[in-house]
Amino acid sequence: MGYFAQAQPLPLAKERAVTYIFSQVSQMRELISANNLHKSFAGLHAVKGVTLQVNSGEVVGFLGPNGAGKTTTMRMLTGFLDPSEGSVLLDGFSLADDPLAAQKTFGYLPEGAPAYPEMTVRDYLQFIARARGIPRREIAGKIGEVAGRMHLRGVLDQVIETLSKGFKRRVGIAQAIIHDPPILIMDEPTDGLDPNQKHEVRELIRAMGSTKAIVLSTHILEEVEAVCTRAVVIASGRVVFDGTPEEFELLAPASVTRNRMDYVFRQLTATAAEVTL
Amino acid sequence: MSPWQVIFRREFRAYFATPLAAVFLVVFLFMSGVFSFSMGGLFERGQADLRSFFQFVPWLFLFLAPALSMRLWAEERRLGTIEVLTTLPIPLWHAVVGKFLAAWFFSLVALALTAPLWITVSWLGDPDQGVIVAGYIGSAMVAGIFLAIGGFVSALTKNQVIAFVVTIVACFLVLLSGFPLVLNFFRDWMSLGAVEAIASVSVLTHFNSLMRGVVELRDVVYFASGICALMVATTFVVDWRKSA
Structure with missing residues (x-):
């Protein structure tokens, strides 16, 4: 085999013990650590200082208007794009210094599959x-x-x-x-699926979410409510909200009774756009 | 399997997934036959050798090698699969080398299919087998350098037609860089040393010495180092432009 190091099989009892310890440790393991990511393309400052920590057991819904920098950020998390500034650690491996070890830790669904x-x-x-x-x-x-x-x-x-x-x-x-993989990064995993397929994929993500760190981007706010343990909203290249879907919804005043998440989303992303103008 | 072998396998099979492989092989064999018999006068010369075939090989590959290499990276970029490929835990140079070797191996298959010519002249006469082997080595080297150039150009664009045309022009210049056609262009405004340096990268000069049956270290080093340098350059270009 040569290139890829292979783990030796452990005796069964030992393997169970190791699996058990791992399952305990994994509950608090910080798998994704992105610090102050910036990305500039010829004259366009697309991502302006995104910091994101994701532990195992978390499903992070990455939200934002088109062109907010979601795809660019995910591409920096996987090493497809090199950040102009900032660093990414994946399960402890630096994407810049040890890309192969870091890239073994994740599965990636790029935009458009x-x-x-x-x-x-x-x-x-x-x-x-x-x-x-x-x-x-x-x-x-x-x-x-x-x-x-x-x-x-x-x-x-x-x-x-x-x-x-x-x-x-x-x-x-x-x-x-x-x-x-312990880490899953998915750019719009349910785009183009019919409602039944969407439901199935969400079930799958939820099931995997208990042991993995998952980051998925979406346009559908109900999806965040349905599968995510955490919502991160990005607008004009900056994180404008990071919290649970419940906290996100609570930002809407009580007077708003319908489509509360839509309301909050519009408020957050509109103000961010105004700030940059 | 090493990562480059994984890439090699996929790329080689990809040629056969489309009509490209069949079209390429048919055109290559048909044209090599036409050139050797009609223009080269394989029979009329009355010599038991393959000179009339080998002298046209660089010209055949000039148009056919770019057809093999144009898709190598341009297609990955257009389809977006480059995002999957470059985020797999494999060193980028493995992908570059695997793709190149797949295209090269395919062109070697095409060359191997010209064996009936070799068998024919061996049956009709008593050719110098060493010269023929050297000619095949030279042909393989020319295919290699053209495909390496093509892979490099393909990495620069997502448009396969542009990759095809630019590769033909680049290969043509490298093919003829030892000849007045190209050298006269440089002679007016470059020093003699620079012009000689350009002349020394001529593919045809090195190919001709191989075709005469002389396998010189100088020529082999020329082709090998050219291919290696282009692999390194391609790796840098893919990394630099993968998301563009």
């Missing part, structure tokens, strides 16, 4: 699994597992370009979770 259109779903997942260093004998099992979870069994041998938008999105999520 890109995948190679000419490949079958099975080949694509196999490619990702191999590239992530999953041992050869475990790959078929892992593919079966994620295909079951994402309801992809029926299309495993179909070419990706022939799939519907919903299936493509699920292939993107399957690709991100195949190695069971």
